[in-house]
Amino acid sequence: MLDKTIRAMIEEMNLNEFVNKIAGKLSGGNKRKLSVAISMICNPPIILLDEPSTGMDPEARRFMWAVIHKVSRKRKKSAVIMTTHLMDEAETLCKRMGIMVNGQFVCLGSSYDIKEKYGYGFEIDIRLKPVTNEQMDLILKKYNFDKNYKINNENIVQSLENLKKKNFINELNYGRLGEKLINQININGFVSIQYIINWIHYNSNVLYLMKKARKYFNEIILTEFIENNFLFKIKKENNSKSIGFLFGLFEKYKNKFHITEYSIQKTSLEQIFNQFAEKQIKEGQNSAIEEQKVQIPINDEILNLLL
Numbered sequence: 001m002l003d004k005t006i007r008a009m010i011e012e013m014n015l016n017e018f019v020n021k022i023a024g025k026l027s028g029g030n031k032r033k034l035s036v037a038i039s040m041i042c043n044p045p046i047i048l049l050d051e052p053s054t055g056m057d058p059e060a061r062r063f064m065w066a067v068i069h070k071v072s073r074k075r076k077k078s079a080v081i082m083t084t085h086l087m088d089e090a091e092t093l094c095k096r097m098g099i100m101v102n103g104q105f106v107c108l109g110s111s112y113d114i115k116e117k118y119g120y121g122f123e124i125d126i127r128l129k130p131v132t133n134e135q136m137d138l139i140l141k142k143y144n145f146d147k148n149y150k151i152n153n154e155n156i157v158q159s160l161e162n163l164k165k166k167n168f169i170n171e172l173n174y175g176r177l178g179e180k181l182i183n184q185i186n187i188n189g190f191v192s193i194q195y196i197i198n199w200i201h202y203n204s205n206v207l208y209l210m211k212k213a214r215k216y217f218n219e220i221i222l223t224e225f226i227e228n229n230f231l232f233k234i235k236k237e238n239n240s241k242s243i244g245f246l247f248g249l250f251e252k253y254k255n256k257f258h259i260t261e262y263s264i265q266k267t268s269l270e271q272i273f274n275q276f277a278e279k280q281i282k283e284g285q286n287s288a289i290e291e292q293k294v295q296i297p298i299n300d301e302i303l304n305l306l307l
Helices: 002-012 028-040 058-075 087-093 111-118 133-142 156-162 166-172 179-188 193-213 243-253 269-283 300-306
Strands: 046-050 079-083 097-101 104-109 121-128 220-226 229-235 259-266
Touching: 002 028, 028 046, 028 058, 046 058, 058 079, 058 087, 087 269, 097 111, 097 269, 104 111, 111 269, 121 193, 121 243, 133 193, 156 166, 156 193, 166 179, 166 193, 166 300, 179 193, 193 229, 193 243, 193 300, 243 259
Parallel strands: 046 079
Antiparallel strands: 097 104, 121 229, 121 259, 220 229
């Protein structure tokens, strides 16, 4: 009977070609398959799995997931408790999940419950179109700039004043919208006048779009940006509009504000896990000091200043 059971497990885990091979000489993925197979012999009431698919290629990982799902959901003879750092694995296999920080549970529930309680809301990734060549020529002519004009640390303030964008000067400070622009100048010594014009164009249009969103969402934060790419977090509250509403709003204004592409998604389980992991790092006594992430609130102050 035991021999029959073992052969059935070997068949189920697709280990037939390794029957006569020493376990210690198997690949990492096949060692994990063997370990899982051993744990499932005779359908014990509880199966404990520690990182069951770590180190496997995507195809082998999917196979492992199918086996675990079959044992826990279809046969329903064993309860499976597993640890994993792969959030897609957790969402695929687990009805309930918990996240631990410093050896203690900080949350426990279904994927939906955890996202609703600990998720910030929506994450929006936006890419904008640059100024067209025709528009660029008109702007250069209007403000009397030569197309070969270079912007450096000495003339950037005056250049912004000449472009009638004096209100953008404050954005050149650390932690503001122009921080990466200044870094670019410091690295190369200068940027072109076209670069500055596009920088103003990108920031103005994305802020106009966020101003529309601000009518329906109280808290919007810019978390990452580089040239024409912007990443925002929008907090979802009990009375906030839905993700469908946001898509409708963006579709309505994307052409007006020169949006070439965008994506909107709810806070993922991976992001929530990373938030707790960052908290664990900060609480660690020997942890290295991490670089401060960008957090620019898109509030009435910045909107009124720049638009």
